[in-house]
Amino acid sequence: MNLRDATGLRVLITGASGTFGRALAAELTSRGARVVGLDVAPRADDPITVIRCDLTDDVAVPAAVAQALEELGGLDILVNNAGIGGPAPAELAPGEEVRRQLDINLLGTWRVSAACVPALVASRGRVVMVASRMAVMQLPLAAAYGASKRAMVAYADALRLELGTHVGVTCVYPSAVRSPIHDSTAKAGLSLEGMSSYEPLEGVVATVLRAALSPKAPRDLPTTRKGAVELFLARHLPRLTDRIVARTFSSRIRSGAFADATLAAGAVARQAEIDARNDAEARA
Template sequence: MTTWFITGTSTGFGRLLTEQLLARGDRVAATLRRPEQLDDLRARYGDQLWVARLDVTDGAEVRAVVDRAFAELGTIDVVVNNAGYGVFASVEEASDEQIERVVDTNLLGSIRVVRAALPHLRAQGAGRIVQVSTAGGQTTYPNFSYYHASKWGIEGFAQTLAAEVAPFGITVTIVEPGATPTGFGAGLDRAPVMDAYDSTPAGDVRRAVADGALPLPNDPAKLTAAIIAHVDSGSTALRLPLGSDTWQDVRASLVARLDEHDAAKDVAYSVVATD
């Protein structure tokens, strides 16, 4: 039996992951801001499910909950950073409060959980950290600039983390889901629209979202099962792209960046000091 610690388990991937793991007999430490949202699972699974209130923007609460989970459950094999928040707005439209919440939740919140868990994982001499990112951790879409800022940031953090903790027997996986009908889009925060952006790519994407024209090609249950299978396999691959859109969009972004990078070789080498 594997023990998992998961943030953001009220809805979406966090809830699905919790359900699938419990159904197969694993033990789950599920954290969320409103614990009563898991009352149905607690009634069904009893002590197999450990539940705690957790707001990842509260550093003291993160440390206390993580410490308590390890103390009460003993070994925790997998720590999943899944809690997230998104704002759908152009760069100018978003408020300071929205920007701060995106960064505090998606970037700093994930970092807080990792830092709280690391002493315990090092003491165990083993463990895996699963960082839920997105295709938008390596590519970009209009109206998601601040979400991208948090996800590109957490991917850089997680990649550095993987190198640092490998000697302790700890592995890191960055999961990059594509567009999936989990309710995340409906839960996106929004800002007052500026007419100046109506005829720009930001306006085009806003209309497509409003019209339901953006495809959601991925199956949330299959995607969640793929995360579990990846952990079970023992794979040490750093990134796990999930979804046809993720694979295509990220590959196109990487190829374009590499082409641009290669084209800059001469100017890059032109600034090297010479004797």
């Protein structure tokens, strides 16, 4: 596919010091774009200028965006890439972990986008939302992440309807990429290894570039062929995808993957009850 020349395009990336953000910034810079980032923890070796910004701060976000736009001289492309994950079973009451994920993944995206709207309207610009496959196909034990990404897509849909005459809005749906975003879930003993196959970072970067630089903004973009199939099934055959995920989850529980995970104790107990009942019926 032919992509627009990125030379001189003014780009703002959130989460710019993370795995996705750094790779995307380097690629866009190599194509001639002018790129500035926002991140809560900029790194000394960031390939671009990264402004320190806590996306949960209602006051800090507009100020940081204003600083970025002043440096860029306007804005052509906003990439809402910042996001966090973490353990959050749906059966447990929401606590600080859940609020943190919603505040960063959903409301952080909303704060930054709102601050950028005037500049994007003026340039007839584009917004790229780095969502997730979990926005359409939820995995167990990570309810906050899936809920935040599904809400992020709903926000993108509303933004597209409101600004679509002037601004393109695209949602990109990566699956799992090896990065520190999975560390807290693994530490809690809730790793979803075996439930989600990893994809290369390069494919995600290429898809974000396609969203940002296509002549016309696509609406939704999976990052792999498998992702395209999953997106289709999740939207058109949701009961089938539920069964596939549930079967895989049960298999992971039986393998002992969550045996030491306190947060998964309920799921483990329920699976044991079902297995015991099935064994009794088989012996009867």
